[in-house]
Amino acid sequence: MAAPELLDQIDHAILELLREDARRTVTDIAGRVNLSLAPVKRRIERLERTGVIRGYTVVLDPSKVTAALEAYTEVCVGPGALEDVMDFVQCVPEVQEVSVIAGDPDLLLLLRAENVGDLHRVINQIRRDSRISSTKTLVTLKTWVRSQSQDYEAPSHLVEGSASPAA
Structure with missing residues (x-):
């Protein structure tokens, strides 16, 4: 490169x-x-x-294509379990991205779920893995991404404080 x-x-x-x-x-x-x-x-x-441009892609609005609720989950893992936990979380369909990060926590997961109940189920599924020592989840209210030509905003029902998305 x-x-x-x-x-x-x-x-x-x-x-x-x-x-x-x-x-x-x-x-x-x-x-x-x-x-x-x-x-x-x-x-x-x-x-x-030279690899500066690695490819071209389509930028989708997740709320119109996939689950509307987006969250980040910080994951701390036990000693020597990082690779195994990465393999495990990549098999959870709601996990969209996995980043290994410096410091504490060890991993940052981007999750997409249908609603709060679905997010709760996914987080509990992740927490049940004995190699995971702790998690902390932050729900996304609004997102701006530099690489997109148009700003993406979470659906208004999420920003306005509704406990769950409207059906």
């Missing part, structure tokens, strides 16, 4: 434009960075070849 110092301002501008909209055309990017098509195309190909 290319070192960050090898990326110039134009590379960074191209990356930001693609981050905003990965379907943006080379013609559009070229116009925005004041270069002709060929150099922009070569730069994008180099960024892909």
